Amino acid sequence: GMGASPERGDQFGQSxxxxxxxxxGCSDLVIGAPLEDVPRDGENLIDAGAIRIIHGSPTNFGTGSKVDAYGQAEFDPGSATEAYDRFGFALQGGTASSGEPYLLVGVPGENITIDGTS
Structure with a gap:
């Protein structure tokens, strides 16, 4: 997981x-913190964003629930965690027709390059 810690202004719970x-077979709660500052390679990436997944159990959520934290690069190894990406701004989860779960994560500050143009 990632080494970020909560601080004022993270907007934890924005999504x-x-x-x-x-x-x-148990619902899991995914919580976005799009203004989370994420440490990476000795640098603090301002407003890179993060998500937390609180895993549900047959008895619901509570003490002892497993919690995972992800920055963009941990969640999608093909991408990079960058300052001002705001990973976790929006969230949508569900189950595909194949039965596989999915989680879509909004990253409104992501720079995308198509045919050499960003």
Whole structure:
């Protein structure tokens, strides 16, 4: 997971989604913190954003619930965590027609390059 810690202004809870992300039959709570500052390679990436996944159990959520934290690069290894991306701005989870769970994460500050143009 990532080494970010909560601080004022993270906007923790800006977005939320319930989905069975780990396919264990229990709903999991995903919480976005799009203004989370994320440490990376000795640098503090301002407003890079993060999500937390609180795994549900047959007895719901509570003490002992497993919590995972992800920055953009941990969640999608093909991408990079960058300052001002605001990863976690919006969340949508569900189950595909194949039965596989999915989680879509909004990243409104992401720079995308298509045919050499960003």
């Amino acid at each position: 939320t989604a319930f989905t069975d992300i780990d396919s264990d």
